[in-house]
Amino acid sequence: MAPAMSGDFLKGRDRVTDPAKLDVIAINQAKDNEQHRSIVSRSFVSDTLTAPSKEMYEYAIQASLGDDVYHDPNTAALEAHMARLFGKEAALFVPSGTMSNQLAVRTHLKQPPYSVLCDHRSHIYACEAGGIALNSGAQAIPVIPSNGRHLTLEDIQNFIVLDDNIHFALTEVIELENTLYGSIFPQDEIIRISEYAHKRGIKMHLDGARIWHVAIETGTPLDVLCKPFDSISACFSKGLGAPVGSCLIGNKEFITRARWFRKAFGGGMRQTGFLAATAAFALSNNFPKLTSVHQLAKRLERGLLEIGVEITVRTETCMVFYDPSSIGTNYTEIAERAERLPRPLSLGGSRLVLHIQTAEQAVDDLLGVLRDLAQEKKAAGFVKPCSKS
Template sequence: MTGADINDARAQVANLVKFDILTETQVDDNEKQRQQIARSFISDTVTVPTREMYEYAVLASLGDDVYQEPSTIALEAHMAKLTGKEAALFMPSGTMSNQIALRSHLKQPPYSVLCDYRAHINKYEAGGTAFHSGAHTIPVIPSNAHHLTLEDIQNFVVTGSDLHSAPTEVIEIENTLNGSIFPQDEIIRISEYARSQDIKMHLDGARIWHVAAETGIPLKELVDPFDSVSLCFSKGLGAPVGSCLVGSKALITRARWFRKLFGGGMRQIGILSGSAAYALTYNFPKLVAVHALARKLEQGLAALGVEITGAAETCMVFYDPEPVGVTYGEIAERGSKLPNPLQLGASRLVVHLQTSEAAVDDLINVVRELAEEKKAAGFVRQEKSEQGLGKYKDIYVRKP
C-alpha cells in the first residue's frame, strides 16, 4: 500500500470509530430532565448535577486516582477530619463501600454479620456479603418495628464457641434506614456491648447527612461508635457519583487494596470529587428544607385520611391509600397524566433536593381527587385490621 492508501484506510477507521453522543436538542433535553426530576418521588438518587456544580467540578485537579489525584486526596482528608477517623477512601458506589468495609474487617471464616433485616446490605446488594466475604448474615427484625435495640442484638449475636454457629464479627447499622433516624443513645449502648465482645461496628451512613441536618449532631459524634462508616455523596447530597469509606489507617489501606481487586480503582476522578465537595458545601444546608417539605407531604396525605405507615422523620414518607379506597396504581396513573406528570412508585415517597413544592401540592391534590371520586361512587371507609402484619406491612416492600 502506498502512503496515500494507508492514510485513506486510517481515515475510514477513524470515521467508523467516531461518535457524537449529543443530540441536536441536548441543552433543551437536559433542562426538560431537570424539570421532570423536580416532580419525581422515586428516590433521591435521581437528582442531577446543577450547572453551578458542573462549573465548580470542571475546575478540579487532573490526576490518576490509582496513583495520585490531588482533589480526591483533599476530599478524603476532609472526610476523615469531618468524621474524626484516621483515613478515608473515595468509592464509586455505596454498595462497593459497604462491601469493601465488611471484606476489610473479616479476615478468616467462619464469621457472621448481624444487621437489621431491612438493611441495604441484606436486601439490596445482590448477596454481596456472602459472595465477596463468604460471611453468614444474621438479619434481625427490630422488636419495636423501628430500630434495633441492644436486647434485639443480644438475642441473636453469636459470641460463643459452638461449632454449629458462625461467630459474629461485625454488627452493621444503617442510619437513616427507610428515612428513620436511629436513636444515638441506643447506638452507643450497642457499640459499648460490641467492644466488650471484640465485635466490629460498621455504619451504612448513606443518608447520615439527614441525621446531622435534622438533629444538629456533628458527624464526628454520630459516627464515633463505629469502626468504619460509608457515607454517600449521591444520595441526599445530589452529587452525580460516589461514596466515601472512613476508618482507621490500617482499615483504609486494606480497603484500597480491595477496591482495586473489586475493579473500583479509578483514574481521572477529580471532577467527581469536585462535585462531592460542591454538594457538601452548598447542598447539605438544604436538607432541613427537604425534611420540612416531606413533613408537608405527610400532613397533607394524613389530612385526607390516608394511613401514614412511616412518618417523615427526614426525607421519606411511607403511606397506604387503602383507607380512602384508592390504590397506588390509580395514584401513579393519575399523576402521570397531569400536564406536568408526576413520577411515582408505590408505598415510598422520597423528597429530595430538587423536589418542587408544586409537585408535593399536585400529589396531594391527586390523592384528594381520587378519594372524593371513590366516596361519591359509594366507597365506605373500612378500619384496617390490626391482625397479621398490621401497620408495619409496608416494611416488607420498601426499596433502597
C-alpha cells in the same frame, strides 16, 4: 520532525478509526438536560435520581487531572476532609455506596468462618446482590427488630454468635443503617450496641448513605454520630445530589487495606478529580438544603393526613410512607392519575421520597390527586372502615 504518512496509510487508518467515531451529545443537549431536571423535580421515586446542576458542573470542570490509583490532588483533599468531618483518620473515595459497604465488610473480616449481623431490611443485606456472601464468603444474620423500627441491644444479644460452637459462624461485624427507610436510629441505642460489641472485639460498621439527614434533623455533628463506629459509608449521590460516589471512612490501617481491596474489586479509578469536585460542591451547597427537604416531606405528610390517607411510618426525614386504601384507592390508580397530569408525576408505590430538587408544586399536585380521588370515592359510596380497637 514527524515522518510524512502515505495516502494509503492514512486511508487504512481511517478505515479503522472512522467506525469508532461517536457523538453522544444531542443537538439540543442543554435543553434536554433542563427538561430532565424538571422531570426529576416531579419524581417521588428515589433521591438517587437527583441531577447535577449547571453550577456543580461549572465548578467541577476546573478539577485536577491526576490518576487516583497513584494520586489525584482534589480526590485526596476530599478524602482528608471527610476523615476530619467524621472524626476518623482516613477515608477512601469509591464509585458507589454498595462498593463502600462491601469493602468495609471485606476489610474487617480476616479469617472465616464468620458472620455479619444486620437488620433484615438493610441495604447491605437486601439490596447488594448477595455481596456479603459473594465478596467476603461471610454468612449474614438478618434480624427483624422486635420494636418494628430499629434494632436494639436485646435484638443483637438474641442473635449474635459469640461462642466457639463449631456449628455456627462467629459474628465479627455488626452493621447498622442510619437512616433506615427514612427513620433515624436513636443515638443512645447505637451507643449501647457499640459498647457491647467493642467489649467483645466485634467491629461496628455504619451504612450512612443518608447520615446527612440525621445530622441535619437532630443538629448533631457527623463526628459525634459516627464515634461509635469503626467504619462508615457516606454517600454523595443521594441526598446531596452529586452524580457519583461515596466515601468509606475509618482508621489509617483500615483504609490502607480497603484501598487494596478496592483495586481488587475493580474500583480503582483514574481521573476522579471531577467527581471529587462534584462531591465537594454537594457538601458545601446542597447539604444545608436538607432542612427544606425535611420540611417539605412533613408538609406532604400533613396534607395526606388531612385528606384521610393513613401514614404507616411517621415522617422523620425525607421519606413518607402511606396507605391509600383508607380513602378507597390504591397505588396503581394514584400513579396512573399522576401520570395523566399536564405535568406528570412519577411515583413508586408506598414510599414517597423527597430530595433537594423536589418542587413544592409537585407536592401540591400530588395532594391534589389524592384529594380528588378521595372525593370521587366518597361520592361513589366508599366508607372508610372503622379501625379495630
